[in-house]
Amino acid sequence: MKDNTNILIIITWGILLASVSVLLNDMREFDFNQFKEFQNWAKTANKKESWFTSKNAIQWSYYAISAGLFFWRGYLIYGFSYFLSILKEIENGNYFSDKNIKYFKKIGNIFIWYTVNVLILRFLLAAIGKSTFNFFNELKAEFTFLIPVGLAFFILAEIFKRAKDTEKENELTI
């Protein structure tokens, strides 16, 4: 079992490092200087002009939403890092510990929050770009599978909670 855990830890580290490097590369390619341009524009803009419809505001909104998407991707990677904590608990022989139950719930929360927020940001992006936003088409996207996965982690947390009680009861059976 310990060998399997070690292999899983190595795989998890590999996935985490790959995800972080992809995210960092995307951020590097993203032009953050646009924010500075927006700040300059905000200082010199004509106050009488309608703010929401101006080209700069729309462009800035686009970049702000893109930055938001980066944040949620980082949050998802943070969620993945909990797998390492679970594997560490398993390695120590604490299969049905309170910590594992807590980690499963956290992972479930993070997966669901990520999907909901990315859906909202995608809707806003579509609204800014004046393109059509088809909710059902968005639901077909791969990332939305994280909602059932998140729910599965909540169910797993409940199963582990029951298993912990059973284990405790078994330990107190003489």
Added chain:
Amino acid sequence: MSIIINLDVVLAKRKMRSNELAEIIDITPANLSILKSGKAKAIRFSTLEAICKALDCQPADILEYVED
């Protein structure tokens, strides 16, 4: 709990020590302590049988029901 364990009383009557009984019935002294203190959730028939055999007594001598 309304089930009282009178193992201490039977042990005293037989002039036997807890560790000695634990060794005879092949359970750890820690588990016997859990049983004696009433913290145990359940007792296996095999354990009960071993205790009765070792102490030459009936289950009723060890277990007693007291209404809450």
